Amino acid sequence: MIDRVDLWAVIILLGVGSFALRFMFLGLIGDRVMPEWVLRHLRYTAVAVLPGLVAPLVVWPAATDGVFDAPRLIAALTTVLVGLIARNVVAAIVAGGTSLYLSLFLLG
Amino acid sequence: MTTKTIKSVYWQGVRDAAPFILVVVPFALLFGVVATEAGLKVIETMAFSTMVFAGAAQFTALQLLTENAPTAIALITALSVNLRMAMYSAALTPHLGKAGLKQRVLAAFFMADQSYACSVLAFENNPDWSIDCKMAYFFGTITAISPFWCAFTLVGALVGTAIPASFALDFAVPITFLAMVAPMLRTAAHVAAALVSITVSLLFAFLPFSLGLIVAGFAGMMAGAQVELIATRREADI
Numbered sequence: 001m002i003d004r005v006d007l008w009a010v011i012i013l014l015g016v017g018s019f020a021l022r023f024m025f026l027g028l029i030g031d032r033v034m035p036e037w038v039l040r041h042l043r044y045t046a047v048a049v050l051p052g053l054v055a056p057l058v059v060w061p062a063a064t065d066g067v068f069d070a071p072r073l074i075a076a077l078t079t080v081l082v083g084l085i086a087r088n089v090v091a092a093i094v095a096g097g098t099s100l101y102l103s104l105f106l107l108g
Numbered sequence: 109m110t111t112k113t114i115k116s117v118y119w120q121g122v123r124d125a126a127p128f129i130l131v132v133v134p135f136a137l138l139f140g141v142v143a144t145e146a147g148l149k150v151i152e153t154m155a156f157s158t159m160v161f162a163g164a165a166q167f168t169a170l171q172l173l174t175e176n177a178p179t180a181i182a183l184i185t186a187l188s189v190n191l192r193m194a195m196y197s198a199a200l201t202p203h204l205g206k207a208g209l210k211q212r213v214l215a216a217f218f219m220a221d222q223s224y225a226c227s228v229l230a231f232e233n234n235p236d237w238s239i240d241c242k243m244a245y246f247f248g249t250i251t252a253i254s255p256f257w258c259a260f261t262l263v264g265a266l267v268g269t270a271i272p273a274s275f276a277l278d279f280a281v282p283i284t285f286l287a288m289v290a291p292m293l294r295t296a297a298h299v300a301a302a303l304v305s306i307t308v309s310l311l312f313a314f315l316p317f318s319l320g321l322i323v324a325g326f327a328g329m330m331a332g333a334q335v336e337l338i339a340t341r342r343e344a345d346i
Contacts, residue, residue, distance in 0.1 A: 001147050006179045010169050010186070011152070015159035017187045023216035025198035031206040034198075040333045042199040044301040046225055047292050048328025049192040050285045051302040052309035052321050053164070059310060063278040072279055079283050083290020090127040092287035100279055 071107050075100035117241045121248020124230065128222040131284035132253050133260045135163050138277045140264020142167070146174045150265045157261040161218065161254070164281065165190040191322055195329075196224040203231045204246060206239045215246055223249040225288045296339060301332030 034042075058076040060066040079096030086092065136157070143153040148170075156166050169186035177185075196219055204215060226249045231242055293299050305328030312320035 002173045006182075007148070007152060007173060008155075009179055010173060010182050011155050011159060013183050014165065014169055014186050015161075017183070018160055018162050018165060018190050018193065019217055021187070021190050021194040022197050022219045023213065024194050025201045026204060026212050026216050027209075029198075029201050029205060030212070034202065037333070038198075039202060040336060041329045042195070042202075043336070044298065044329045044332030045192070045195040045199045045325075046228065047289055047298045047301045048305045048332060049195060049321070049325040050221070050289045052305035052324030052328060053189075053192070054282045054285045054289075055306040055309045055324075056313050056320075057279075057282045060313075061278065063276065072276075072282075075279060076282060076286055079286040080290045083287050084293060087291045089287045089291060090130065092290055093127070093131060093283055096283035096287060097280075100276060100283070104274075104276060 071100060071103035074103045114240055114244045117237065118244040118248040121226065121230070121245040121250075122252045123248075124226045125222055125249035125252035128226075128253055128284070129256050131280055131287075132222070132256050134277050134280040135284070136257045136260035137264035137267070138280065139163060139166055139170075140261045140266070141268060142264075143170055143261075144265050144268040146170055148265075150262070153265040154258070154262060157258055161257070162190050162193070162220070163257075185316075188319065188322060192221075192325065193219055195325065196221075199228060200224065200246075203227070203242050204239070207243050211243055215243065215250075218250040218254055220250075220253065221285065221288065222253055225292070229292070295336070297332045297335035300335040301328040304328045304331035 054076070058073060059068060061069050061072050063069075064072075075096050078099040079092050082095035083089070083092035139157065140153055143156065144150075148156075156170075160166050160169075165186040168189045169182050172182035172185055173179075197216065200215075200219075204212065207215070223246060227242070227246050230245055231237065234241075237245070289302065293302060305324045308327040309320055309324035312323050314320070315323070
């Protein structure tokens, strides 16, 4: 059982901390112009962070206790491939979900 | 810019973010279910989703709390998962930084992967938008998603353990994020950033507190910026 004081401490401090992270630049820098080299790096934030976040979840899924799982890799690759070709988020999600259930059914 | 245009840009934001409801719903449901399984009361689960408003960080904190990790470790790890929000905040600043303080506070509070991804793409495609238009679009993406996040956390918390593991809801998160990223891979620089990020993240996965992700994020951004520099120079030479 999670300690109640610990739980509420984490909820409140995580709420405050998350807001601080989100507000950091938007609030403090505001309308000051950032140098070009900073902007050049910022253009790649999403493509640099999200794949890194997902990669371990694909290779070592938590649902299989970190053991490599073929259906999940197939689903991940299908999602990326359809996303690249169709340039459409929903198409990629539907394709990824379908391939996950299909390969879990066939291989799992 | 007329009010009519601002209104239409707001609704464009709502429409562009609406598909993400498909992924926010299972993600929120899952959080509600997992939190209930971990012994959280409905009010505690809802406090998590409304005050923190960041799925990946909430899952991380909850996971560590159930493993009886020290409170400080649970907090620091969850915050480091959310460090990407600071990068989003920085990336949105050139677009939204001129808005009033109240708007920036609200925009910051509701900032999420989906609203960031939609907005950056829309702002790049519409460089002529005014600051009011950009804010309207951003709030459009938020209003499409956030009510569903809170409502379905509640449903998940009430339904509790009724969703079987065979639904593989754990993989809703990776599929969503990959589906968001793939259409963004428009140039060699974007592809380089993504590939470097994946490689570094896997190589540094042994680092504690999700620090591998932070290293991967910086490495990916540097790779993207370098490839962009090389590409622009080559264009200039021709």
